[in-house]
Amino acid sequence: MPxxxxxxxxxxxxxxPFYESRLAVATAQNFGILGNGRVHVxxxxxTSPIINELxxxxxxxxxxxxxxxxxxxxxxxxxxADGSIKVYDTALPPHSNPLRSLKEHAxxxxxxxYNPTRxxxxxxxxxxxxxxxxxxxxxASLRTFREHAYCVYSVAWNPKHADVFAxxxxxxxxxxxxxxxxxxxxxxPGHENEILSCDWNKYDDCLIASASVDKxxxxxxxxxxRMPVSVLNGHGYAVRKIKFSPHRRNLIVSCxxxxxxxxxDFMVEDALVGRYDHHTEFAVGVDLSVLVDGLMASTGWDExxxxxxxxxxxxxx
Amino acid sequence: MSMRELVTGGAACxxxxxxxxxxxxxxxxxxxxxxxxxxxxxxxxEIPNAAAPTSDTQFYSQVDDSxxxxxxxxxxxxxxxxxxxxxxFIRGLRSFDDNGLADAWEEIQRQPHLxxxxxxxxxxxxxxxxxxxxxVLSSFLHSFVDSSRSGIPLHPTPLxxxxxxxxxxxxxxxxxxxxxxxxxxDKSEDFINAQVNxxxxxxxxxxxxxxxxxxxxxxxxxxxxxxxxxGILKPGARSADGWVTEFSQYTxxxxxxxxxxxxxxxxxxxxxxxxxxxxxQAQLTSxxxxxxxxxxxxxxxxxxxxxxxxxxxNDDPKFQNSKFLQFLSKMSRGxxxxxxxxxxxxxxxxxxxxxxxxxxxxxxxxEFVHNEVFRGPDQWVNEFATERERHEQxxDQWVNEFxxxxxxxxxxxxxxxxxEGILGDTSxxxxxxxxxxxxxxxxxxxxxxxxxxxxxxxxxMNPYVGHPNPLKEGQELFRxxxxxxxxxxxxxxxxKNPENAEGWRLLGITHAENDDDQQAIAAMMRAQEADPTNxxxxxxxxxSHTNELEQAAALxxxxxxxxxxxxxxxxxxxxxxxxxxxxxxxDLKPNYVRAWANMGISYANQGLYEQSIRxxxxxxxxxxxxxxxxxxxRISLSCASRNDxxxxxxxRNLELxxxxxxx
Numbered sequence: 001m002p003x004x005x006x007x008x009x010x011x012x013x014x015x016x017p018f019y020e021s022r023l024a025v026a027t028a029q030n031f032g033i034l035g036n037g038r039v040h041v042x043x044x045x046x047t048s049p050i051i052n053e054l055x056x057x058x059x060x061x062x063x064x065x066x067x068x069x070x071x072x073x074x075x076x077x078x079x080x081a082d083g084s085i086k087v088y089d090t091a092l093p094p095h096s097n098p099l100r101s102l103k104e105h106a107x108x109x110x111x112x113x114y115n116p117t118r119x120x121x122x123x124x125x126x127x128x129x130x131x132x133x134x135x136x137x138x139x140a141s142l143r144t145f146r147e148h149a150y151c152v153y154s155v156a157w158n159p160k161h162a163d164v165f166a167x168x169x170x171x172x173x174x175x176x177x178x179x180x181x182x183x184x185x186x187x188x189p190g191h192e193n194e195i196l197s198c199d200w201n202k203y204d205d206c207l208i209a210s211a212s213v214d215k216x217x218x219x220x221x222x223x224x225x226r227m228p229v230s231v232l233n234g235h236g237y238a239v240r241k242i243k244f245s246p247h248r249r250n251l252i253v254s255c256x257x258x259x260x261x262x263x264x265d266f267m268v269e270d271a272l273v274g275r276y277d278h279h280t281e282f283a284v285g286v287d288l289s290v291l292v293d294g295l296m297a298s299t300g301w302d303e304x305x306x307x308x309x310x311x312x313x314x315x316x317x
Numbered sequence: 318m319s320m321r322e323l324v325t326g327g328a329a330c331x332x333x334x335x336x337x338x339x340x341x342x343x344x345x346x347x348x349x350x351x352x353x354x355x356x357x358x359x360x361x362x363e364i365p366n367a368a369a370p371t372s373d374t375q376f377y378s379q380v381d382d383s384x385x386x387x388x389x390x391x392x393x394x395x396x397x398x399x400x401x402x403x404x405x406f407i408r409g410l411r412s413f414d415d416n417g418l419a420d421a422w423e424e425i426q427r428q429p430h431l432x433x434x435x436x437x438x439x440x441x442x443x444x445x446x447x448x449x450x451x452x453v454l455s456s457f458l459h460s461f462v463d464s465s466r467s468g469i470p471l472h473p474t475p476l477x478x479x480x481x482x483x484x485x486x487x488x489x490x491x492x493x494x495x496x497x498x499x500x501x502x503d504k505s506e507d508f509i510n511a512q513v514n515x516x517x518x519x520x521x522x523x524x525x526x527x528x529x530x531x532x533x534x535x536x537x538x539x540x541x542x543x544x545x546x547x548g549i550l551k552p553g554a555r556s557a558d559g560w561v562t563e564f565s566q567y568t569x570x571x572x573x574x575x576x577x578x579x580x581x582x583x584x585x586x587x588x589x590x591x592x593x594x595x596x597x598q599a600q601l602t603s604x605x606x607x608x609x610x611x612x613x614x615x616x617x618x619x620x621x622x623x624x625x626x627x628x629x630x631n632d633d634p635k636f637q638n639s640k641f642l643q644f645l646s647k648m649s650r651g652x653x654x655x656x657x658x659x660x661x662x663x664x665x666x667x668x669x670x671x672x673x674x675x676x677x678x679x680x681x682x683x684e685f686v687h688n689e690v691f692r693g694p695d696q697w698v699n700e701f702a703t704e705r706e707r708h709e710q711x712x713d714q715w716v717n718e719f720x721x722x723x724x725x726x727x728x729x730x731x732x733x734x735x736x737e738g739i740l741g742d743t744s745x746x747x748x749x750x751x752x753x754x755x756x757x758x759x760x761x762x763x764x765x766x767x768x769x770x771x772x773x774x775x776x777x778m779n780p781y782v783g784h785p786n787p788l789k790e791g792q793e794l795f796r797x798x799x800x801x802x803x804x805x806x807x808x809x810x811x812x813k814n815p816e817n818a819e820g821w822r823l824l825g826i827t828h829a830e831n832d833d834d835q836q837a838i839a840a841m842m843r844a845q846e847a848d849p850t851n852x853x854x855x856x857x858x859x860x861s862h863t864n865e866l867e868q869a870a871a872l873x874x875x876x877x878x879x880x881x882x883x884x885x886x887x888x889x890x891x892x893x894x895x896x897x898x899x900x901x902x903x904d905l906k907p908n909y910v911r912a913w914a915n916m917g918i919s920y921a922n923q924g925l926y927e928q929s930i931r932x933x934x935x936x937x938x939x940x941x942x943x944x945x946x947x948x949x950x951r952i953s954l955s956c957a958s959r960n961d962x963x964x965x966x967x968x969r970n971l972e973l974x975x976x977x978x979x980x
Contacts, residue, residue, distance in 0.1 A: 033493055034488055081488070107491075127491075127495065151495060170495070170498070181487075194499065205645055213498065215502065232396055238499045238500070240499075
C-alpha cells in the first residue's frame with residue numbers, strides 16, 4: 001500500500017471529489033505548535049504503489065485542515081494556524097498561489113468543510129469560537145456563527161440538506177445550524193469532554209456522530225438527541241477525527257491519539273470492525289474516498305500518509 | 318518521524334555543521350522522558366549508548382535508510398542550512414563563548430559522520446525556527462504526551478535562548494494548552510496546567526495571561542464560580558511554573574549532565590540513566606548521581622537565576638512551595654549558589670516535596686480515605702439496618718401491608734379484568750387471548766425456572782435447633798430486624814415441624830426481606846404445600862416470582878391467590894391459567910373450545926407447529942366460527958411449511974383439515 005512521507009507532521013488528509021487518486025494533505029511543523037506548514041497535493045500512481053507529489057504549497061504557519069472545492073477540480077482551501085484561510089489552485093504555478101488569503105478569524109482555523117450539495121460555499125471552524133461561511137468569489141465571509149463557548153474544532157455540512165451543518169466544539173457540545181437562521185437550531189451536549197470532530201451520516205440525514213476527548217464516539221439522531229443511538233468505545237485516547245462512509249450506511253472511520261485508525265459499524269453490537277495500527281504517532285487525519293469504495297487514507301504526526309483499501313494492511317508493500 | 322529521531326537529529330533533520338546535531342543531549346532528554354512510552358521503548362533499547370558517536374551513526378543510518386525509502390523524503394530539507402542566519406538561536410549560541418555550552422555544541426557539531434547523510438544543497442524554504450528549537454518543541458510536546466501515558470508529570474527544562482518572538486510564544490502557549498487538554502483527558506486540570514507550564518517555562522514563555530483558559534463549562538452561569546476559583550489560582554499559575562521550572566532544572570541537569578556533558582567529558586553514566594529512566598524513581602536517583610556533577614552549565618544557571626527571579630515575585634503558598642522545590646533541586650545539583658538563604662537539604666526533601674506536590678493535586682487518596690460516604694462501612698450497615706427496622710413491624714405486617722395497602726387496588730383491577738374477560742366473550746376476547754398468549758410465552762421459561770427454585774436449602778450450624786420455641790423466637794428476631802438470625806430460628810422451626818405452613822411462610826418472608834428470592838420461593842412453596850389455600854402464601858409467592866422475573870410462575874401464583882380469595886375466587890376459572898392448566902381444564906371440560914385453542918397456542922409458542930395445528934383443528938371442529946383460531950391455524954400451517962394446507966385453511970375446509978391432522 002502506498003505511503004507518502006511529509007516533512008512536517010500531518011494534520012489532515014482529504015480525497016479529491018474529482019480525481020480518484022488525488023489527495024490533499026495538510027501538514028504543520030512542530031506538531032502545529034510553532035513553525036511553518038505545507039499543503040501537499042499527491043497522486044496515487046495507477047500501476048505501482050507509489051505516491052507522487054503533484055504540487056506543494058508552503059505556508060507561514062501550520063496548516064490544520066484542507067478541503068477540496070466541489071466546484072473546481074483544482075481548487076482547494078487550507079485552514080492555517082494563523083487564522084487565515086488560503087485558497088490554492090493546483091493548476092497554477094506555485095508563485096501564483098495562494099489565490100486568495102481570507103483572514104478574518106482571530107485565532108487558528110482548525111476545520112474546513114466544503115458544501116457538497118451547493119458546491120459554492122464552505123465553512124471554517126476556528127479556535128476563536130466561531131464558524132464562518134465563505135464563498136470562493138468573495139473576499140469576506142458571508143456569515144459568522146458565534147455561539148460556542150470554546151474552540152470549534154470541526155464543522156460538517158449535512159449531505160442532504162444544503163443549508164444545514166453541524167459544529168463540534170471544545171465546549172462539549174455539537175450544534176446544528178441552518179445558515180438561514182441566525183442562531184443554532186439544536187444543541188447536543190453530547191459529551192462530558194471536548195468534542196473534536198463531528199460528521200453526518202451520508203445515508204440518513206438525521207444521524208450525526210461526535211468524537212470526543214473522552215475517547216468515545218457517539219451517534220446521535222437529531223430527532224431524539226437526548227440519548228445517543230450508539231456509543232462507540234474502543235479508543236485509548238482522544239478521538240481526533242471521524243468520518244462516515246460515503247459507501248456504507250453504517251460504517252464510520254475514526255482516528256485517535258492512540259495512534260490507531262478504527263472502523264466501526266454502529267448498528268452492530270460489537271461495533272469495532274477494523275483497527276489499523278500503522279501510525280507511530282498520533283493519528284490525526286483520516287478520510288474515505290467518495291469515488292472509490294473502501295479506499296481510505298490517514299495521516300499522523302509521524303509524518304506519513306497512508307492510503308489503503310479497507311481490509312488490507314496499510315503497511316503492506 | 319518519531320520524536321526520538323527528531324530529537325536525536327534523525328534523518329533529514331540535522332545538517333552538518335549546524336547546531337542541530339547538538340540535539341544529542343536533547344536526545345537523551347527525549348529518551349529519558351519518553352523512556353516509558355511503549356512505542357518508543359524499543360527504540361530506547363536499540364540505543365545502548367546514545368551519547369556515543371558510533372552508536373549514533375548506526376542509529377542515524379538505520380533511520381535514514383527507512384526514511385529515505387519513502388516517497389516524499391526527497392523533499393525533506395535540512396531545516397537549518399549551515400550558513401543560515403535566520404535562527405536567533407544559532408546566533409545566540411555562537412555568542413555564548415564564555416560557557417561550556419558553546420563548547421559542548423561545538424564539540425557535538427564536529428561529529429563528522431553526519432555529513433554524508435544529508436543533502437545540504439537545497440535551500441530551505443522556510444528560514445525561521447528550524448533546528449534545535451524545533452526539536453526542543455518536538456521533544457517537549459512528546460514529553461507532554463508520554464507523561465500522560467506514564468503518569469510522570471512533565472518537568473520544565475531551562476533552555477538556552479530560543480529566539481522566540483512574542484507572537485511565537487503566544488502561539489506556543491495557546492496551542493499547547495489547547496492540545497494538552499486533548500491528550501490528558503483523564504487528568505485533572507491542575508495536571509494539565511502543570512504540563513503546559515512546564516513547556517512554557519522551559520521556553521521562557523510567561524503564562525500570566527491565559528489566552529485560552531480551560532474549557533468553559535457548558536453552562537455559563539457556572540463560569541463565574543469557576544472564574545472566582547481561578548482568580549485565586551491565577552497567581553498559582555505561576556506556582557506550576559515554579560514546580561515546573563524545578564523540573565526543568567532537574568531535567569536540564571539530567572539531560573545536560575548525563576548525555577550532554579558526560580557524553581564528551583566522561584562517557585559514562587549513559588547506561589545508568591537509561592536504566593534509571595526505565596523506572597519511575599529515575600528522577601530521585603539521578604539527582605543523587607548529579608550531586609557531585611561538575612557541570613559547567615553557566616547558561617543553565619543563568620536561566621535558573623532568571624527564573625528564580627521571576628518566580629520569587631509571587632507570594633502564593635502553592636507557588637512558594639514549588640519555587641522551593643526549584644531551589645531544592647538547584648541545591649541538590651550543587652549548581653546554584655545564589656539564594657543562600659534558602660539552603661535546604663537536597664534530594665531527600667525534594668523527593669518528599671515532589672511527592673507532596675504531585676500528590677497535592679491528586680488527593681483522591683485522601684478523599685477516598687476521608688470520604689464520609691466511604692468511611693462508614695459501619696455507617697452504611699447501620700443506615701441499612703435502621704432502614705430495615707423502620708420498615709419492619711410485626712412479623713406479618715410486611716405481608717399485610719403489601720396485601721392490604723398496595724395490592725388491593727391492583728387485585729381489584731386484576732379481578733375486574735379477569736371478570737370482564739370471562740363474562741364478556743367478545744369484548745374480552747382480545748384481552749383474554751393476549752393474556753393467554755402472554756402466559757403461554759412464559760411457559761418454557763416457567764418450566765425452567767420452576768426447577769431451579771424448588772428446593773429449599775437449609776443452613777448448616779443452626780444454633781436454634783433444639784430451641785423450645787423456635788417459631789416464636791423467629792418472630793421476635795424478625796421483628797427486631799435480625800433477619801439472618803430469624804432465618805435460622807425459623808429453619809429450626811420447620812425442621813421440627815415440616816408441616817407448619819406459618820413457619821414456612823415466615824421463613825419465606827424473611828428471605829424475601831433479605832432479597833434472597835430463591836430461598837423465599839422455595840420456602841413459600843413448602844408453605845403452599847402445607848396449606849394450599851393460604852392467601853398470603855400465594856401472594857408472597859407471586860411477589861417473589863415477580864422479583865425473580867419469572868412472570869409465568871408469578872402469574873400462576875397470583876392467579877391461585879385470586880382463585881382462593883373469597884372475593885374473587887369465582888372470577889378465576891381454572892381454564893384461564895397457563896397451558897399447564899389447560900390440560901387439566903380439558904380433562905374437566907372437554908368441550909371447552911378455548912382450552913383446545915390455547916393448547917394449540919402453547920404448542921405453537923414452543924415451536925411445535927404440527928401439534929398446534931392438531932389442536933387448532935380440534936378447537937375449530939367444536940367451534941368453526943372461531944376466527945381467531947383460524948388465523949392461528951394459518952400461521953401454524955405456514956410455520957410448519959404446510960403451504961399445501963393453506964388453501965383449505967383459507968376456505969375453511971374443516972373436513973379436509975381434520976382428516977389431515979387428527980388428534
